Amino acid sequence: MIDTLIHILALTAPVAMIFASLFAFTTWLERKILARIQNRIGPNYINIPFTKFRKTFGLLQPAADGFKMLVKEDIVPHGADRFLHLLAPILALVPAMMVLCLLPFDLPFANESMKRIHAAALDNAVLLFFGITSINTLAVFMAGWASRNKYSLLGGMRAVAQMVSYEIPLVLSAAVVIMAVGSLSAQKIVAAQSTHWFIFTPWGLAAFFIFFIASLAETNRSPFDLPEAESEIIAGYFTEYSGFKFALFFLGEYLSIFAINGLAVTLFFGGGNGPWVQAHPWLSCVWFLAKIFGLIFIIIWLRGTVPRLRVDQLMAFAWKFLMPLSILNLFVAAVALKVQQPWLTWPLCALVLYAAAHGLSRLQQKNVGPRTYQYAE
């Protein structure tokens, strides 16, 4: 009994610690990248106390932020539901941490008997992943409701609508890969990509784009960050949170970004596969993280570049564009996998998918377009 407990802890605790420290690094990375996109420098001020060392590049900023969050006063609005107010950030964080264990993240124990240990190598990992991440929707709405604030309520409602609608393209695009592999287990999916990654197939590429966009919407990142739209409803569903609860929300959001990107890497980029992995098994962990950070860089880049969509445009995008495209993608992938002749099916698939994307986006246009202007003398 105790052994299994220790065994479980030995597997899950490192994952939690690694990803929590990566969270701190990611906040620093985000601030620096956004700053550079915006032609400024970003945080570079925090230095090691009692020393004269000045070149920290702001790497201690997350530590300072964490400390600040811990010592802030915890304010619960008058008349708010205290229990739900407390429960919401916990409910946002715990599922994110749970699904991190499902990822095929090989722990770097480089010894013979524990060669490729996954924290939780389940047979239906992908299904469980989607099931657990949808608890996030509930947590967000709970936060909006429990704050007794109209802004938060608005933010919560928008968030629920957004997250529920983008679940479908997310799952459908993952279903393409599951269909190709024939299994829900993360390990088997990674093993099936040992020769080539699924992103290099036309249906895999389309599925990746759909998955990526839907994952932005699931985690409320720009351009789908309406629920936390700073310029309209201040901070949306976490307006009334301060101190450690806010930090928990933040942590939960970033961990769910890691989790969903981890799943994207597993499904489309081959998990931990990469050069020199056979010789040094611990490299698979490095490759896995490197790929996740590649996707995170793109996400941060999008945040700094693109304006925000309005809620009805967001819904229209999910239901009228992404969902038909992902269903079509499923059919195309099924045909391609059945026919089993890449030189024939790949160009056809690519053509069909491109035409569908183009046609669907044409349907969205409602006489918007660039204009020319008259001048008066």
Add this chain to the structure above:
Amino acid sequence: MSTAAPIAAPPYKLVRHDEAEAGLLEVSMGPHHPSTHGVFRMDVKLDGETVVRLKPVFGYLHRNHEKLAEGMSYLSSMPFTDRLDYFNSMANNWAYALAAEKLVDVPVPERAQYLRVIMAELTRLVNHTSLVGFFLNDLGALGTPLLYAFRERERILDLFEQASGARMMCNYFRFGGLRCDVPAGWLDRTRALVGGFPKFLDEFEKLLCENEIILARTQHVGVLSGAQAINAGITGPMLRASGVNYDLRKVDAYGIYDRFSFRVPLGAAGDCYDRFMIRMLEMRESLKILEQALRDIPEGPVMGNAPRVFKPAAAEVYGRVESPKGELGFYLIADGTTKPYRYRVRPPSLINLTVLEDLCVGHSIADAVVILGSIDIVLGEVDR
């Protein structure tokens, strides 16, 4: 003087919305809000996400400017005009100087006229770049276009600092001319800036004006017809975006604007996208005016022979300029003393807000923020 009056109930009823709308969600946007461009409040009634009613509430920045001016001499009010529309201090100064110069006929020397036009057009560039930046910030492009626009604005503010001593509250205009001449090399630096500005505008247009998200969010949002605009007293780029050709630089031809050739861009649809694009196009026209003014500026004094003590005879005047926000007018009643009897500022931002409710009703709350951003208000001017 003590006010130990008993606390009585107010003898009037406050205006209340009718009970048919009682089931709607009432949100008060502001006065502390990242997007309301200052301390400004909008009481919004929402049906889901759609705005049903929107009542703006003003007065949070009321500083009693008009009453203060009644107790000061004419020239002492000049620094206060800087603080009206604090983004465009030079334009405010010129409007006041224009009104006062109508009271006492002081001829303004040529160099001062040219410099006034240069300062006014540089102010127009400052205002329109800031507006473009803030507008995109409201749309959700978290600060990137804003900071790019502010990079250009910083260069112009440096020029203002070299000329007048202050970046924003310039206090540069006087009755009959300007306070002092520009330093050596200033004109060359301005020519360099004007030469480099089109590159920034091109970059902005390429990045923004065909971006699908911006098109989808600003086109057909907040449509204002030309007739509605004229009747509501809208002026400035908002009026021209609705298709009405009325630019005070052409109509009144104050200063020496009739010597410059420039065009007035007009919009056709009157929505937020048109207001945004008209300001981008106006920046290009301002660059044309600047090039011509910098080419033709003569040497000479910058201050005319204004009377020592500004004591105009009893008269009433109304002087107006095309400030970047609209028609900024000063109504002055002189009564023969050194202080104005009545000093009134006609604020373009306040009057442009007359149609805010009409534009926002039927759109979602996210659009309300975008529409407010496209109207381009500054609370210093709205509340004075």
Add this chain to the structure above:
Amino acid sequence: MTSPALHEPVLQQFPATRWDAAARALIVPADIARAVAQWLTQPANGEFDYCSNVTGVDFLPKEIKEKTKNADGTEETLTRTEPGSLQVVYHLYSMRRRTGPLVLKQVAPREKPVAASLTPVWRSCELQEREVFDLFGVRFEGHPDLRRLLMWDEFEGFPMRRDYVEPADYEWEPTPHGEVLEKHRRGKVIS
């Protein structure tokens, strides 16, 4: 400075108006003000479609001393009081014809400051007339939503009047509450 002849047609059409040469403005009585405004918007009569500025002006009663020579040659100083008035000044322009300004004034006595609202004719008067009501106290008949604009709703007094006396303590509200109420109950009013 009104351009010449812009006001002449109005004087002919509405004999109750008069032209004030010193202020270069048309004085219009309140009962026909809206009819005059409506008449002016028509294309045949100048097409003044744009009301640019609406202002209030407060003229206090003034004592004027005049020296006159009597019939028997002695000098005498007569004093007469010119009554005060609250005036509402409108600056009208025509956007289509690019003419203007035409200055209209509605003059009301200070004891009963009532004027006709021109908001039904030009919507730009809406917020500006509210401001005149707020700061000068002129009631506009026919205004759709006449309430204070810049001061808060429970404020008493009209600050821009020339005889306005500031309260000793701005924090004193008609319905104070919380700390302000406690302060006044304890008698701590700053005078």
